[in-house]
Amino acid sequence: MDDRLLLDRIRGIIGEKETEDDCSVFDLGNRFLVMSTDMLHETTDFPEGMTDYEIGWMAAAVTLSDIASMAASPADLLMAVGLDRPDRLIGITEGADACCRSVGARLAGGDIDRHAELTIVSTAIGFVNHEKIIRRSGAKPGDLVCVTGLPGRAQAGLEGDPRFWNNLITPIPRVREGIAFSEGGATAMMDISDGIALSLIDLGLASGVGFSLDPSLFPLIPDIPATRAEDLFLFGGGDFELLATVPVECFPVAGVDTSVIGVVTQNRDIISGGAPLPRCGYAHRWN
CATH class of the missing domain: 3.30.1330.10 (PurM-like, N-terminal domain)
Structure with a gap:
């Protein structure tokens, strides 16, 4: 549970x-x-x-x-x-x-x-x-899936990478970026404190959509093995970055340093590189 x-x-x-x-x-x-x-x-x-x-x-x-x-x-x-x-x-x-x-x-x-x-x-x-309010429930098929920052750094810091200790312990609330997403036409948004994978599940349920991610677009942490970097990006917790969906015609969003990592789909599945994305991330659990 x-x-x-x-x-x-x-x-x-x-x-x-x-x-x-x-x-x-x-x-x-x-x-x-x-x-x-x-x-x-x-x-x-x-x-x-x-x-x-x-x-x-x-x-x-x-x-x-x-x-x-x-x-x-x-x-x-x-x-x-x-x-x-x-x-x-x-x-x-x-x-x-x-x-x-x-x-x-x-x-x-x-x-x-x-x-x-x-x-x-x-x-x-x-x-x-x-x-101007943005909820989780507004994502539309065809929207771009965007994320701020370099997700995975907090988890890397927790696991001992000294480069990212401050990302873990003093996260920056993305207030300015949230407002800029709204001004720029974003349709849905949430933070990714529990990891991108779990956040996409929440966003997809709220909007009644799915997502297709392209791993070649992921902004990964440099100087660590690619497979590990991708796991940190998708499943690492503790990053208080923003995940937003943006219509193609509204991208790029002024005032936001963001990466496109995929697209919203009508099919409710969540796919990364052609394979289902595991339900993994940070969660409180009871045995």
């Missing part, structure tokens, strides 16, 4: 639409309020060697990335911190505040309590005009 299968069990309680996107969406009349929350634990989410400042940055970044994936501008972030040691709070707060400021958001408060294991819950809100 993983977290996606567990989510399927409660969709009927919460609602299909409410569990479809990276954020919940509330209509304010003249624009949308978008909201997201994440829970991080030290043993499962913060690699050994991180400073408290870096922990605070990461805890803020993962939630601000959800706001970015809706093409919204982040406003406020609340952080509830369950502390194993009270002396850690200052560094965590400084890191979270710096991450918020880097994307024009405000660390606006939260909660503090005692906890056996450091646990942080971050909740962010943002705003986006009605016509």
Whole structure:
């Protein structure tokens, strides 16, 4: 049992639409309020060697990335911190505040309590005009599949490649790129924190489409074996890049450094290099 299968069990309680996107969406009349929350634990989410400042940055970044994936501008972030040691709070707060400021958001408060294991819950809100929001459900057959950055670096950093340690511990929320995708006509979007393969499954289910990927187009990490680089690209977690679908006539998208890796198909299968793409990536699992 993983977290996606567990989510399927409660969709009927919460609602299909409410569990479809990276954020919940509330209509304010003249624009949308978008909201997201994440829970991080030290043993499962913060690699050994991180400073408290870096922990605070990461805890803020993962939630601000959800706001970015809706093409919204982040406003406020609340952080509830369950502390194993009270002396850690200052560094965590400084890191979270710096991450918020880097994307024009405000660390606006939260909660503090005692906890056996450091646990942080971050909740962010943002705003986006009605016509500018991008959901997971808008991909159309023929659209190009695009991704920002160089996915796989965070997983490589986790596995010991020192070149990519900072990609793992201080991810950059792609707020600017999310807004640029919206301005440039993207039809669907999400972040790829759990890896490209699982993200394509989520995007395909929401849009009722499939994908055909061309491995020759993948932007792979240099100086490692090609097969391993491709696995990192497709299945590595921890990259808070954006995956978007863009009509051919709208590409390239101004203001976004992006790579085309395939095309949206009417057939709901997800194919890479002519073969089905395995359901692999980062997931919370219960035995």
